[in-house]
Amino acid sequence: MSDLRERILECALDLYLEHGLKGISMRHVGDKLRVSATAIYRHYRNKEDLVHNVIGEAVKVFGGYLFPALSAKTPEERYLKGCEAYLDFALEKSKYYDVIFIVPSQLGKEGLPEELHRQSMATFQFLVDRVQECMESGFFQKDDAFSVAMTIWAHGHGLVSIYLAKKSPLDESGFRKLFWESHQRLLHGLRSPA
Amino acid sequence: MSDLRERILECALDLYLEHGLKGISMRHVGDKLRVSATAIYRHYRNKEDLVHNVIGEAVKVFGGYLFPALSAKTPEERYLKGCEAYLDFALEKSKYYDVIFIVPSQLGKEGLPEELHRQSMATFQFLVDRVQECMESGFFQKDDAFSVAMTIWAHGHGLVSIYLAKKSPLDESGFRKLFWESHQRLLHGLRSPA
Amino acid sequence: MSDLRERILECALDLYLEHGLKGISMRHVGDKLRVSATAIYRHYRNKEDLVHNVIGEAVKVFGGYLFPALSAKTPEERYLKGCEAYLDFALEKSKYYDVIFIVPSQLGKEGLPEELHRQSMATFQFLVDRVQECMESGFFQKDDAFSVAMTIWAHGHGLVSIYLAKKSPLDESGFRKLFWESHQRLLHGLRSPA
Amino acid sequence: MSDLRERILECALDLYLEHGLKGISMRHVGDKLRVSATAIYRHYRNKEDLVHNVIGEAVKVFGGYLFPALSAKTPEERYLKGCEAYLDFALEKSKYYDVIFIVPSQLGKEGLPEELHRQSMATFQFLVDRVQECMESGFFQKDDAFSVAMTIWAHGHGLVSIYLAKKSPLDESGFRKLFWESHQRLLHGLRSPA
DNA sequence: AATGAATGAGTATTCATTCAT
DNA sequence: GATGAATGAATACTCATTCAT
Numbered sequence: 132m133s134d135l136r137e138r139i140l141e142c143a144l145d146l147y148l149e150h151g152l153k154g155i156s157m158r159h160v161g162d163k164l165r166v167s168a169t170a171i172y173r174h175y176r177n178k179e180d181l182v183h184n185v186i187g188e189a190v191k192v193f194g195g196y197l198f199p200a201l202s203a204k205t206p207e208e209r210y211l212k213g214c215e216a217y218l219d220f221a222l223e224k225s226k227y228y229d230v231i232f233i234v235p236s237q238l239g240k241e242g243l244p245e246e247l248h249r250q251s252m253a254t255f256q257f258l259v260d261r262v263q264e265c266m267e268s269g270f271f272q273k274d275d276a277f278s279v280a281m282t283i284w285a286h287g288h289g290l291v292s293i294y295l296a297k298k299s300p301l302d303e304s305g306f307r308k309l310f311w312e313s314h315q316r317l318l319h320g321l322r323s324p325a
Numbered sequence: 326m327s328d329l330r331e332r333i334l335e336c337a338l339d340l341y342l343e344h345g346l347k348g349i350s351m352r353h354v355g356d357k358l359r360v361s362a363t364a365i366y367r368h369y370r371n372k373e374d375l376v377h378n379v380i381g382e383a384v385k386v387f388g389g390y391l392f393p394a395l396s397a398k399t400p401e402e403r404y405l406k407g408c409e410a411y412l413d414f415a416l417e418k419s420k421y422y423d424v425i426f427i428v429p430s431q432l433g434k435e436g437l438p439e440e441l442h443r444q445s446m447a448t449f450q451f452l453v454d455r456v457q458e459c460m461e462s463g464f465f466q467k468d469d470a471f472s473v474a475m476t477i478w479a480h481g482h483g484l485v486s487i488y489l490a491k492k493s494p495l496d497e498s499g500f501r502k503l504f505w506e507s508h509q510r511l512l513h514g515l516r517s518p519a
Numbered sequence: 520m521s522d523l524r525e526r527i528l529e530c531a532l533d534l535y536l537e538h539g540l541k542g543i544s545m546r547h548v549g550d551k552l553r554v555s556a557t558a559i560y561r562h563y564r565n566k567e568d569l570v571h572n573v574i575g576e577a578v579k580v581f582g583g584y585l586f587p588a589l590s591a592k593t594p595e596e597r598y599l600k601g602c603e604a605y606l607d608f609a610l611e612k613s614k615y616y617d618v619i620f621i622v623p624s625q626l627g628k629e630g631l632p633e634e635l636h637r638q639s640m641a642t643f644q645f646l647v648d649r650v651q652e653c654m655e656s657g658f659f660q661k662d663d664a665f666s667v668a669m670t671i672w673a674h675g676h677g678l679v680s681i682y683l684a685k686k687s688p689l690d691e692s693g694f695r696k697l698f699w700e701s702h703q704r705l706l707h708g709l710r711s712p713a
Numbered sequence: 714m715s716d717l718r719e720r721i722l723e724c725a726l727d728l729y730l731e732h733g734l735k736g737i738s739m740r741h742v743g744d745k746l747r748v749s750a751t752a753i754y755r756h757y758r759n760k761e762d763l764v765h766n767v768i769g770e771a772v773k774v775f776g777g778y779l780f781p782a783l784s785a786k787t788p789e790e791r792y793l794k795g796c797e798a799y800l801d802f803a804l805e806k807s808k809y810y811d812v813i814f815i816v817p818s819q820l821g822k823e824g825l826p827e828e829l830h831r832q833s834m835a836t837f838q839f840l841v842d843r844v845q846e847c848m849e850s851g852f853f854q855k856d857d858a859f860s861v862a863m864t865i866w867a868h869g870h871g872l873v874s875i876y877l878a879k880k881s882p883l884d885e886s887g888f889r890k891l892f893w894e895s896h897q898r899l900l901h902g903l904r905s906p907a
Numbered sequence: 908a909a910t911g912a913a914t915g916a917g918t919a920t921t922c923a924t925t926c927a928t
Numbered sequence: 929g930a931t932g933a934a935t936g937a938a939t940a941c942t943c944a945t946t947c948a949t
Contacts, residue, residue: 166910169909169911169946169947172945173908177945178943178945232490237431274510282480282510282511284483285484286476286483287479287483288486289482289484290475292483293475293478296430312472316468317480320511322464329934347918350919361934361935362920363921364934366921367934368933371919523913541939544938544939544940545939546940554914555915557914566940620878625819658904659904660904669895670868672875673895674864674867674868675867675871676874676875677871677874681866681870684814700860701860701867705864708899710900717930738922739923751924751931752930755929756929759923759924760924
């Protein structure tokens with residue numbers, strides 16, 4: 132069956148890893164797979180379609196990291212395991228992270244197709260759910276779950292994107308330490324207990 | 326006088342806004358200004374030079390927002406005014422914000438020229454300085470100023486980039502509200518008081 | 520079948536004739552063949568590749584002229600037939616002559632690819648071989664075959680390039696006469712018999 | 714007075730030395746002289762005019778090498794000194810040699826202006842004169858002076874252009890040796906004295 | 908399901924030259 | 929005598945895509 136279809140996807144991803152978004156060119160994909168560039172059109176309507184599929188793939192992998200966190204026993208543990216999973220994904224599959232969170236904004240125009248956008252949002256909903264149950268369990272203060280999730284996501288995403296953009300001088304383990312320290316501050320606040 | 330030089334800069338910025346980094350093409354800039362594409366080379370050595378100048382301009386404007394915060398009386402006020410300035414800049418000059426924080430990571434290769442990189446880093450130092458003096462004044466808990474600045478920047482940058490990427494459904498004033506609420510949480514913590 | 524591939528080669532040669540090396544431009548070739556310039560890239564990797572192929576073609580044709588001289592019976596005849604072949608080639612295919620002997624020096628940088636360089640040198644070896652056997656047969660004085668071949672080649676190449684550069688006022692048959700007279704002088708010397 | 718005019722000439726020549734014919738660009742000349750490219754047009758009508766002047770300059774230098782040979786006492790010595798001068802010029806000012814003997818053929822189209830062409834031919838006449846008087850003095854066999862001069866020039870020019878095109882593996886002193894050996898052969902012939 | 912040929916629009920950049928000052 | 933601004937044509941090359949086979 133359509134073995135090639137998957138190899139194209141994989142290859143497009145590899146090319147993105149190596150040369151960034153512009154590295155995904157029909158010709159390059161074709162060359163790497165020892166296949167004519169036009170062959171790709173049997174499997175994907177056009178380049179846009181291919182790129183969307185690459186993003187979809189990355190979202191799927193992200194889901195694979197996040198999901199196991201649900202198996203933890205308490206809301207608190209589920210939340211913390213989720214954070215861990217997020218950090219692991221960002222560092223182990225940092226290009227996928229890019230694909231999900233940076234590429235779409237570079238796509239311009241129409242943005243993502245409905246379906247893909249929903250999948251992408253689903254991962255945020257995952258966080259809202261964790262926050263919600265942490266409030267109910269008393270681990271978090273009662274507040275608007277959506278807003279708090281936003282605060283948490285922003286903090287994590289901000290740290291990660293600064294790190295990935297190489298704007299920070301830290302190495303990976305240094306960054307992991309910073310991440311958790313920073314997360315601790317987020318939980319307990321920056322203010323002096325006057 | 327070199328009126329055109331500035332118009333090119335402005336136009337390049339606009340084009341970036343509309344079509345992303347690749348939208349900045351010599352031909353497009355020329356067309357939009359009703360000028361031959363080659364005329365640009367009178368004013369900028371090449372495309373790279375033009376892009377760097379665009380970034381430099383954005384950094385300068387950012388500095389213009391931040392600087393007045395220093396005139397406030399107390400460390401606390403200087404810090405808060407700085408946050409306000411950051412938010413204003415992000416929302417009023419969101420194209421510049423992108424240019425400073427997103428474009429450089431897409432530039433690949435050598436990255437920014439030394440000088441520009443330093444200027445860009447200077448704005449982070451501004452934050453570290455504010456944090457430092459807030460610790461000394463007792464407004465913040467004593468801690469590592471660099472790390473805390475990182476937490477704060479990450480939080481702010483995360484929020485803003487999510488908002489600018491249109492991943493949030495809020496309008497501007499809604500976002501301003503969210504920003505300050507979220508900032509409040511950052512100051513006081515998410516945890517329940519034991 | 521790849522009819523176009525050969526037509527491009529021919530056309531590039533013609534363009535070289537008319538406007539020199541810089542006359543070989545992808546656009547010009549395309550225009551002349553009523554084909555888009557980019558179509559050429561289907562058949563040659565880039566301009567360099569095209570030029571190398573033009574030279575290779577010329578070398579091949581040159582070989583075709585020279586080779587039959589080997590069928591003559593005596594070393595002397597083989598040598599003379601070789602000279603004739605050289606002259607015929609220079610006059611009948613003067614564009615190729617240029618391509619082989621003038622173009623490469625204008626190529627700058629790396630010069631010719633190994634393989635092509637070797638082929639090009641082979642034709643000189645052909646002359647060395649003829650000289651060698653003429654010495655053994657007693658037709659030439661004993662001497663260093665390489666050096667003598669150099670003398671002969673220089674003389675022939677000098678005459679031809681002067682003629683082709685139109686620095687001489689002679690027509691073709693006049694030049695043929697001059698060539699053989701001059702060759703005669705080379706064989707018998709310019710000096711008065713002491 | 715027009716100091717600049719001469720500096721432009723010199724600079725154009727230098728640029729030719731470094732980067733070949735295409736290295737002579739109005740912009741480059743201007744840049745090197747810290748002068749606007751358009752300033753050149755005050756002194757030379759256009760690029761063609763500039764290049765012609767460069768050639769004229771080279772011809773003048775060539776003349777400077779050749780002329781002193783006339784001071785020798787006998788026709789034979791004048792001839793040999795002329796050959797020496799030719800060889801020295803070719804090796805010491807090899808790029809000027811190029812400028813005189815190779816560049817014009819790359820110029821295409823109209824070729825050189827009348828005046829320049831005549832000057833260039835004059836150096837050949839110099840050789841014809843030497844040959845003529847060598848015949849009268851008995852150093853050379855009686856023959857058609859023009860044809861014999863052609864033989865000699867062809868031989869010399871052939872050797873030099875092969876050497877300059879780097880088609881020969883010799884170094885300079887090796888080439889000088891080869892030149893005179895080859896010249897010797899030319900004088901005495903290649904044939905066995907049956 | 909895949910190929911080879913070809914296209915047309917697009918890319919940055921270089922160059923000789925003109926013109927107003 | 930010289931400059932700065934600007935032009936228009938040219939260059940090699942890349943890319944996504946279409947079409948006939």
